[in-house]
Amino acid sequence: MSFTKIGASALAIAAVATGAAAQSRDNVQIAGSSTVLPYASIVAEAFGENFDFPTPVVESGGSSAGLARFCEGVGENQIDIANASRPIREGEIETCAANGVDEIVEVRIGYDGIVFASQIDGPAFDAFVPAQWYAALAAEVPMDGEMVANDAANWNAINEELAAWGMTEADLPALPDAEILAFIPGTRHGTREVFEENVILQGCEDSGAMQAMMDMGMDEDATEEACMSIRTDGTSVDIDGDYTETLARIGSNPDGIGVFGLAFYENNTDTLKVATMSGVEPSTETIASGDYPVSRPLFFYVKAAHVGVIPGLQEFASFFVSDELAGTGGPLANYGLVPDPELAATQEKVANMTTMDQE
Amino acid sequence: MTDIPEGGAHPQQDGPRRGSLFAENPRIKARNRAEKRFRAYGIAAISIAMAFLCVLLFSIVKNGLPAFTQTYIQVDVTLDQEVLDPDATGDPAVIAQKTTFSYAPLIQAALVDRLAQSGIETEVTPDRLARILSSGAAAQLRNHVLANPEVVGETVEFDLLASSRVDGYMKGRVTREALARDPNLDAAHLEIIDALKAEGSVERRFNLDFITGTDASDSRPEEAGLGASVLGSFYMMLVVLLLALPIGVAASIYLEEFAPENRFTDLIEVNISNLAAVPSIVFGILGLAAFIQFAHLPASAPLVGGLVLTLMTLPTIIISTRASLRAVPPSIRDAALGVGASKMQATMHHVLPLAMPGILTGTILGLAQALGETAPLLLIGMVGFIASEYPDSFTSGFTDPNSAMPAQIYEWAKRADPAYYERAWGGIIVLLAFLLLMNIVAVLLRRRFERRW
Structure with a gap:
């Protein structure tokens, strides 16, 4: 190849590059929660099949990472939709506004359960109450009027400890003789927040530890913070990747117990067994009825300024919450999403693109 | 020297060597033993390496091969005019308004008919019956109808993809016991599959779509293919080749043949060597800042991927090009200069052609490295x-959102359905095949053009 030819090819590439810069984006760009990713990809695929618009691009990375990218600004090189497994925070709305993203439409697509599962042949983790998780994973627990580091090492010692705090041991589900080793979602996952609030904080309150801390003279904020701090001595492992990583960790640690989304568990019932929480077995029905205590809403956030600029954005958002997809018996429910009983209101909100300020 | 035995330091004590050359004295024996041991270490090292390689290849092939076959179920579907085109317009635009959701009841009815026809009794309710088929079956039907609008109202025989769990059952991955707690499929579904299989309506065959198809959503692993991401990788390699080769070769020729030797060129040389060792994720974040956020190139585009990988491959190409330029004997340059060639003529006409095989080999190996890069x-x-x-x-291939082979494999390995895990292994087989091909080309080029002095 002569150098003239090589040079000409390089110029051609450069020309394509500049052409691309000028070209407008015609696909919807989505990023965020890895819990919402499967649902978003199912909708994106059906959207590509049924509409003339190109199939949207869905990236994952976690709720916080997705919302951070969402709030970077308005324009064709910014994403249009952020998926989140928790509501957007006040601070994130402020960052958004500072970067010119002030019209945000919040869309709740349904609910998802958080389940506690372990190896199918592993120890008998059959039933839990939140207090047991608190006693196992809290960084510091109140003891005789002061906070001491949590030294619980085996699940079978937990009930005794809880009894010492004033719970009735007979009411607590039996725990197996197994070393405490929990794989919980890392802090960049929205699931972590729900786990801390619905399980650890709840357990702190139920076990009487919260009252004990109050009695020690701690104020409300300090108590809450002390309740939700998780021990870092290796008994609790933060998983920053996806549920497949948690699954792999459980596969190599028979005593381990992991936190999963309901949909993930339902796809892996051949290797995992699930524990009940407060006596309720997780399923789409028990979560919809509100009996299962650890569930959270799933959201996506639309940049209203991109509607009308990015073709298909409005259609995609409406399609996502349509009865055929997000309703009972739809493909999302089949995959494990718990349908939102107030879907009709959400549909109206998306049709009008009602921003968070207007609500 | 520790391997000389104690007595060896004073050979004169024994006087001149006595006895036969063929009889080994203790010193010779010890040396021979040491050599044997050394050989054994080498063989052991090679055996361990080979064993690891065998285990790796075996597990890849064992886990990945099932991805190349897929289960299909033959069903006669009546494309009901009442549902698809109630006013009998025959107008493709009217039929196109019906979404895939309108086709789902047709599939359900077709399955009910199929079971009645064979007299298969089942406890599975009609609304759960379609779970033996991929949820993409409705799209397959719709695409067929849109391509041939005249079939509306007729009964057409379709080969529909089975769902990932039925496929797993055919491959021995899913058992009846495992389905006991699985909400997606019941053991009763498998009875239907067994009955249909006995009639020859269920067939597992080679799945070309795995190599040529596109990615599918989390609920349809059975539809997912590697084809689009192979194209994405191809476009990236094209960008890398067209940018990294000329830039890298020009830089090396200048540095090797023309540049004065001073501190500045020394600094450049050190930096190039160091760049080759920079972790690839660093180039990723550089690409995000420079190409997407500053230059406003589209995200997820193979063009940007190619540019990032170009930065990563450049040091490799420059280093190998300089090595092959240096390997051309100075006598060639001297001879060319001696008969009156200019320095540029000597380089372009004599040195560069002789160095070409080395340059091409280095480039192909650089490309192979870039092909396998995910971070x-x-x-x-x-x-x-x-x-x-x-x-x-062709041109929009540079800018349309696409993935790349290793990125697609990583994505599959993350997904919940175990069927995707199998596809990830299958993807690795395809990726390895491509890498092997590129290495073979590199070896052939070297063999074909190599010259020795």
């Missing part, structure tokens, strides 16, 4: 549910 692609949006469509045209 930088994470940051420029090429990992996720992306390779779901083919590019519209």
Whole structure:
């Protein structure tokens, strides 16, 4: 190849590059929660099949990472939709506004359960109450009027400890003789927040530890913070990747117990067994009825300024919450999403693109 | 020297050597033993390496091969005019308004009919019956109808993809016991599959779509293919080749043949060597900042991926090119200069052609390294549910969102359904085949053009 030819090819590439810069984006760009990713990809695929618009691009990375990218600004090189497994925070709305993203439409697509599962042949983790998780994973627990580091090492010692705090041991589900080793979602996952609030904080309150801390003279904020701090001595492992990583960790640690989304568990019932929480077995029905205590809403956030600029954005958002997809018996429910009983209101909100300020 | 035995230091004590050369004295024996041991270490090292390689290849092939076959179920579907085109217009635009959701009841009815026809009794309710088929079956029907609008109202025989769990059952991955707690499929479904299989309506065959198809959503692993991401990788390699080769070769020729030797060129040389050792994720974040956020190139595009990988491959190409330029004997240059060639003529006409095989080999190995790279692609949006469509045209292939082979494999390995795990292994087989091919080309080029002095 002569150098003239090589040079000409390089110029051609450069020309394509500049052409691309000028070209407008015609696909919807989505990023965020890895819990919402499967649902978003199912909708994106059906959207590509049924509409003339190109199939949207869905990236994952976690709720916080997705919302951070969402709030970077308005324009064709910014994403249009952020998926989140928790509501957007006040601070994130402020960052958004500072970067010119002030019209945000919040869309709740349904609910998802958080389940506690372990190896199918592993120890008998059959039933839990939140207090047991608190006693196992809290960084510091109140003891005789002061906070001491949590030294619980085996699940079978937990009930005794809880009894010492004033719970009735007979009411607590039996725990197996197994070393405490929990794989919980890392802090960049929205699931972590729900786990801390619905399980650890709840357990702190139920076990009487919260009252004990109050009695020690701690104020409300300090108590809450002390309740939700998780021990870092290796008994609790933060998983920053996806549920497949948690699954792999459980596969190599028979005593381990992991936190999963309901949909993930339902796809892996051949290797995992699930524990009940407060006596309720997780399923789409028990979560919809509100009996299962650890569930959270799933959201996506639309940049209203991109509607009308990015073709298909409005259609995609409406399609996502349509009865055929997000309703009972739809493909999302089949995959494990718990349908939102107030879907009709959400549909109206998306049709009008009602921003968070207007609500 | 520790391997000389104690007595060896004073040979004169024994006087001149006595006895036969063929009889070994203790010193010779010890040396021979040491050599044997050394050989054994070498053989052991090679055996361990080979054993690891065998285990790796065996597990890849064992886990990945099932991905190349897929289960299909033959069903006669009546494309009901009442549902698809109630006013009998025959107008493709009217039929196109019916979404895939309108086709789902047709499939359900077809399955009910099929079971009645064979007299198969089942406890599975009609609304759960369609779970033996891929949820993409409705799209398959719709695409067929849109392509041939005249079939509306007729009964057509379709080969529909089985769902991932039925496929897993055919491959021995899913058992009846495992389905006991699985909400997606019941053991009763498997009875239907067994009955249909006995009639020859269920067939597992080679799945070309795995190699040529596009990515599918989490609920349809049975539809997912690697094709679009192979194209994405191809476009990236094209960008890398067209940019890294000329830039790298020009830089090396200047540095090797023309540049004065001073501190500045020394600094450049040190930097190039160091760049080759920079972790690839660094180039990813550089690409995000420079190409997407500053230059406003589209995210998730193979063009940006190619540019990032170009930066990563450049040091490799420069280093190998300089090595092969240096390997050309100075006598060639001297002879050319001696008969009156200019320095540029000597380089272009004599040195560069002789160095070409080495340059090409280095380039191909650099490309192979870039082909297997995932980390930088994470940051420029090429990992996720992306390779779901083919590019519209040759040029739009550079800018349309696409993934790359290793990124697609990583994405599959993350997904919940175990069927995707199998596909990830299958993807690795395809990726390894491509890498092997590129290495063979590199070896052939070297063999064909290599010259020795």
